[in-house]
Amino acid sequence: MQAGERGDSIGGSGRIRSDGHGDGGGWVVCRLGDRHWGRYGAAGLLLHVGGQAAGRHVLLQLRAGWSHQGGTWGLPGGARNSNETPEQAALREATEETGIDSSLLSVRGSVVDDQCGWSYVTVLAAAPAVLPVGPVSGESDDVRWIPEARVGQFPLHPRLAQMWPRLRGALDDADSQRR
Numbered sequence: 001m002q003a004g005e006r007g008d009s010i011g012g013s014g015r016i017r018s019d020g021h022g023d024g025g026g027w028v029v030c031r032l033g034d035r036h037w038g039r040y041g042a043a044g045l046l047l048h049v050g051g052q053a054a055g056r057h058v059l060l061q062l063r064a065g066w067s068h069q070g071g072t073w074g075l076p077g078g079a080r081n082s083n084e085t086p087e088q089a090a091l092r093e094a095t096e097e098t099g100i101d102s103s104l105l106s107v108r109g110s111v112v113d114d115q116c117g118w119s120y121v122t123v124l125a126a127a128p129a130v131l132p133v134g135p136v137s138g139e140s141d142d143v144r145w146i147p148e149a150r151v152g153q154f155p156l157h158p159r160l161a162q163m164w165p166r167l168r169g170a171l172d173d174a175d176s177q178r179r
């Protein structure tokens with residue numbers, strides 16, 4: 001995280017931190033005994049361009065090999081800080097990981113994946129066009145706009161693979177509400 005416009009974070013002492021790190025990083029264990037990254041949950045951005053009939057494309061990142069589930073494709077995202085909404089966290093993380101200008105995006109909704117006391121919120125957003133992106137942090141090995149119809153052909157992060165039908169339906173619903 002960059003200090004300033006991308007959102008300073010509040011550390012455990014309640015003070016604004018300017019070292020580029022928030023207070024949300026860390027592993028937690030949910031009630032089922034599963035480990036999750038993000039002390040306050042996590043959020044990711046499902047960014048798309050074009051509508052269902054227009055051959056929609058979505059933005060995916062190839063997770064760095066060193067990271068949890070590295071080598072799989074997922075959404076830009078990560079741990080929420082205590083002072084962030086899911087939307088703020090998803091936009092911040094997408095900017096940090098892909099270099100995308102979040103001021104150009106339009107948030108359309110969200111989908112909550114509650115995992116017994118820990119949650120991952122997928123924020124749905126639309127871009128006005130295929131915007132320039134690339135891996136700008138060590139968390140991504142690649143970032144690409146993928147035709148939605150081809151998403152299932154990529155080795156997806158296991159939870160994204162499970163959630164993909166639900167997320168795809170949410171994108172369809174968001175598009176139909178905009179008409």
